[in-house]
Amino acid sequence: MNEIIFLGTSSMAPTKDRNQPSVLLRHGGEIHMFDCGEGTQKQMKHAKVGPAKIKNIYISHWHGDHVIGLPGLIQTLAAGEYSGNLSVFGPEGTEKKLRQLLDVFPFENTFEITARDIKNEKVLETRDYVVHAKELRHSVKCFGYSFTEKDKVRINTEKLKALGLSEGPYLKEVIAGKDVKVGTKIVSQKDICTIKKGRKLTYITDTALCNEAIELAEGSDILICEATFGSALKEKAEERLHLTSMDAARIALESRSKKLILFHFSQRYESVSELEEEAKEIFPNTFSAYDLMKVRF
Secondary structure, eight states, rough: OEEEEEOOOBBBOOOOOOOOEEEEEEEEEEEEEOOOOHHHHHHHHHHHHHGGGGEEOOOOOOOOOGGGTTTHHHHHHHHHHHSSEEEEEEEHHHHHHHHHHHSSSSSOOEEEEEEEEEEEEEEESSSSEEEEEEESSSOOEEEEEEEOOOOOOEOHHHHHHHOOOOOOOOOHHHTTTTEEETTTTEEEHHHEEEEEEOOOOEEEOOOOHHHHHHHTTTTOEEEEEEOOOOOOOHHHHHHTTOBBBBHHHHHHHHOSSSEEEEEEETTTTTTHHHHHHHHHOOOSSSEEOOTTTTEEO
């Protein structure tokens, strides 16, 4: 089952109920991690998620609350004889910073780690999904990420029969989106296929309200977005280049997202119900995340 797991939903300072930021996406037997705050490993144990399936880690920026969990996690993977190839993506300097961070904690590394500095770009593409990054507006270089499944195209045998067609090598080309001549007929994807549209997840944290966030989130099925402050602290949010819950709701509304999940709450909020209610005034399909919350994707 594909699902999102919130390991940490606080902002810079953890609280007794909220860990520093980290969100997991379980997808197709792989685990994708967005940020890795302090205590992420412990949260994974609470969530009963083993680290062996971690494939990619996407770092939004290099403020400590988003990355301090990396050294411990990587050492645990090494000690557990992790057999994969771990890829770490992040802003300019990520490759250098990761190497420096690991040099501080000597250990015997048993697997390959690939670190890559990213720009506004397609970060990764596989047969099943594509990951894009877009630079946001924060006090340091910071990126948001979108994870989009590719559409699943399948031959509809009933449509095939109705057109008097039989199976053959030409079907691969039709599935790929090409129009193919079969006998006297021109056969296209829409004629004989059913298409299951891929879902889109967007992760946005540590940014002022900006068009880039809206563009990245365009058409998201689930938008995970920071809501560090309530509207009463809008000036503080603007000063610190963060979002209020109402800013997050505007991003969801203007990007035509379907569902908004708020996270990255300031430690000053023991309850975030007020922030959620403010966001719902603009975008009704809003929910506030809590640590270890799981959402089907």
